[in-house]
Amino acid sequence: MNVSTNEPKEARADRRPFLLLGATALGTSAMASPCAAAALPRVRHLKSTPIPQPLREIRINNGRPRVNDRPTYLYSTLYSLRLPQLRRGDVVMVHSQFEATNDSPFDVVMFAHAVLLHDRETIYHHSPKKPADPVVCDYSGENITAGMHHGFRTLVGSFSAQRDGDAWVSTIVYAAHINANPDKHVLRIEGSWPGQDPYGDMRAIVFGRGEAR
Numbered sequence: 001m002n003v004s005t006n007e008p009k010e011a012r013a014d015r016r017p018f019l020l021l022g023a024t025a026l027g028t029s030a031m032a033s034p035c036a037a038a039a040l041p042r043v044r045h046l047k048s049t050p051i052p053q054p055l056r057e058i059r060i061n062n063g064r065p066r067v068n069d070r071p072t073y074l075y076s077t078l079y080s081l082r083l084p085q086l087r088r089g090d091v092v093m094v095h096s097q098f099e100a101t102n103d104s105p106f107d108v109v110m111f112a113h114a115v116l117l118h119d120r121e122t123i124y125h126h127s128p129k130k131p132a133d134p135v136v137c138d139y140s141g142e143n144i145t146a147g148m149h150h151g152f153r154t155l156v157g158s159f160s161a162q163r164d165g166d167a168w169v170s171t172i173v174y175a176a177h178i179n180a181n182p183d184k185h186v187l188r189i190e191g192s193w194p195g196q197d198p199y200g201d202m203r204a205i206v207f208g209r210g211e212a213r
Contacts, residue, residue: 027034029079040085040208043078046201056193057186058100059126060109061176072180073112073174074126078189079202080170082121086161089209094136096155096171096201099190102144108175111151111187112141117159118168134159136169144187171202 051085056077063071086092094115104107115137116122124131136157144151161167175187191199 001159005111025127026054028055032125042208044206044208045118046081046083046204046206048079051077051080051151053070053125054192056171056189057177057181058111058173059182060106060177060180060187061128061164061186062178062180063176063183064082066132071174071176072128073130075124075131075172075174076126077123079122079203080123080168081202083167083169083204083206085165086167086206087164087209088162090161091207092161093158093205093207094169094202095154095204096137096200097153098171098173099150099152100144100175101150101190102146102148102183104180105175106144106179106185107146108177109180109187110141111139111144111153112139112174112176113137113153113155114139114172115157116170116172118170121168122170124172128204131172150190169202169204 016131055076058076059074061072061074063073066070079096081094083092098113100111102111114135115130116133117136118133122131122133136159137155140154141195142151171190177185191197
């Protein structure tokens with residue numbers, strides 16, 4: 001598994017969970033930021049910036065090897081968004097949109113995705129292990145056929161912060177076909193190639209508790 005994180009040692013001592021709206025949360029805290037340093041607006045709008053080594057292609061896995069009679073996929077981070085200086089009781093609405101293109105030789109490819117919550121920045125690169133991070137938007141998938149060629153997705157979810165400090169949300173994507181070779185067959189992420197206009201990103205609205213703080 002290839003997973004990168006950014007967490008200072010001093011941030012590992014105090015860990016308290018987030019509460020997801022409509023889901024069970026086991027997220028924990030890290031990289032706490034002083035919230036009293038400057039007043040924050042009651043409503044904040046945040047937008048993702050490109051991650052290191054932006055994802056341009058999603059490897060199409062064939063589901064093998066099967067583990068506990070379940071197929072194996074290759075999970076990758078498409079977007080990562082830092083949510084700075086959250087305070088307990090803040091409600092965060094997350095929106096992610098993106099498009100993938102099926103230029104593979106297969107008539108149908110499963111294209112799947114989720115939005116996850118992290119206590120520190122966490123980037124997955126074609127990881128065969130399913131992330132254990134709390135889910136903001138459930139894992140789900142749809143087929144992209146050769147006739148469709150393009151598959152556009154919009155994901156929306158929300159959660160309530162249960163501690164003060166920073167958090168991260170990310171969009172996770174993966175693809176599958178029973179006859180695929182992941183070293184050869186891919187879905188192409190639109191808007192991620194040089195010269196292309198962006199096709200999507202990840203955004204969040206933070207609804208703070210009380211007045212400006």
